Amino acid sequence: MTILDGKKIREELLEKYKEIIQEQDLNIVLAIIQIGDNSSSNTYVKNKVIYTKKVGIKTKVFKLPENLDENECITLINQLNNDSTITGILVQSPLPKQLDFKKLSRLILDSKDVDGLSKNNLFALRDNKEKIIPCTVKGILKIFDYYEISVEGKNIVIIGRSDIVGRPLADALINRNATITLCHSKTKNIEMYTSQADIVISAVGHPNLITKDMVKDQFIGIDVGINYVDGKLVGDFHENVKEKASYLTPVPGGVGPMTISMLIENLIELKRG
Numbered sequence: 021m022t023i024l025d026g027k028k029i030r031e032e033l034l035e036k037y038k039e040i041i042q043e044q045d046l047n048i049v050l051a052i053i054q055i056g057d058n059s060s061s062n063t064y065v066k067n068k069v070i071y072t073k074k075v076g077i078k079t080k081v082f083k084l085p086e087n088l089d090e091n092e093c094i095t096l097i098n099q100l101n102n103d104s105t106i107t108g109i110l111v112q113s114p115l116p117k118q119l120d121f122k123k124l125s126r127l128i129l130d131s132k133d134v135d136g137l138s139k140n141n142l143f144a145l146r147d148n149k150e151k152i153i154p155c156t157v158k159g160i161l162k163i164f165d166y167y168e169i170s171v172e173g174k175n176i177v178i179i180g181r182s183d184i185v186g187r188p189l190a191d192a193l194i195n196r197n198a199t200i201t202l203c204h205s206k207t208k209n210i211e212m213y214t215s216q217a218d219i220v221i222s223a224v225g226h227p228n229l230i231t232k233d234m235v236k237d238q239f240i241g242i243d244v245g246i247n248y249v250d251g252k253l254v255g256d257f258h259e260n261v262k263e264k265a266s267y268l269t270p271v272p273g274g275v276g277p278m279t280i281s282m283l284i285e286n287l288i289e290l291k292r293g
Contacts, residue, residue: 021262022167024242024269026159029166030277037284038075046291048077050134050283051100054112055093055119056086060246061112071280077287080106086116093124101129108134108287113184122183131293134286137183146191152286157189159278160221160242161196169240169267171198177213179203179230179256180223185244189221210234222256231258238266244275 041048050072054065069079082096093111100109109132111124125137133141136152144151153161164171171193178193180186181204190200201213205224211234214220222230223244230241245256255271262268269275 021265022267024163024167024267024274026163026269026274026277029162030281033162033281033285034071034075037281037288040288041076046076046288048107048287048291049105050077050079050287051103051106051109052079052081052112053084053093053096053100053110053124054081055084055088056116058114061114065112067280068283072284072287075284077284088116088119090119090124093119094127097124097127101127101132106132107291108132110135110283132290134283134290135184136188136286142183142188142191145188145195148195150192150195152289153192153282154184154188155279155282155286156185156223156244156275157192158282158285159275160189160244161192162278162282163242163269163275167267171196171219174198174218175201175216176219176221177201177203177217178221178223179207179210179214180244182223185223189223224256226256227254228258229256230261232260232264235261235264237264239264241265241268242275243269243271245271246276 052065054061065081072079100106109128113121115121126139130138130140133152136154141152145153176193176198178186178190181202190202193200203210203213214234215236219240220235221242225245225247227247227249241257241261243255243257247254253272
């Protein structure tokens with residue numbers, strides 16, 4: 021079995037991005053809107069600040085109170101949209117219950133939509149005219165490319181239908197001529213689909229959801245799940261799937277590092293116009 025090492029790819033890409041930014045003298049500024057004091061958000065924002073700084077990108081974090089009114093957030097997004105010094109904007113999830121992540125993300129201008137979640141960017145992806153692709157989706161594609169794994173003609177099961185991963189990932193893989201089955205919380209007998217899949221991608225945040233009895237020999241596993249069990253970070257795949265996998269992303273160290281790398285790549289693309 022081959023481990024799909026996202027950390028290794030990230031380190032190679034960071035060197036490449038740093039050279040591009042220096043050689044082309046790109047002045048890139050990322051604005052992160054964080055609302056509340058969610059521990060996961062704190063970790064995600066901290067990592068984004070660390071890795072963007074490594075390649076020479078400036079970050080402005082707007083940390084706002086948990087009880088923020090939606091109109092205040094909309095006002096801030098509009099201000100950042102109109103600020104010519106800001107290259108990209110993202111709203112960090114998860115958000116407090118009174119706020120609508122999809123609505124707020126789609127207020128960001130296409131030209132500053134570093135997460136690739138605006139209506140126009142998502143439609144371009146669906147229309148096979150890819151522009152800015154959501155970072156996690158792009159990271160998974162980059163893993164396939166790096167390890168020379170072709171998805172053309174493959175039967176791929178995606179578990180999870182979020183607008184951040186599942187749905188745009190389905191579109192991106194269809195663009196690459198894969199056959200996609202999109203499963204979710206209401207799907208009955210998920211193992212009926214996963215047992216026939218060449219590639220299984222799980223992005224639901226459910227530890228040990230996929231076991232070796234649910235997959236075929238030599239399948240490829242992409243684990244996007246983030247779960248804490250007894251203080252340990254684990255994915256959606258049970259440890260025993262290693263017995264059947266030909267390729268597998270670890271958690272941590274697989275898809276996660278790629279998401280931040282693709283954030284940087286998207287910022288470079290936005291800066292270049």
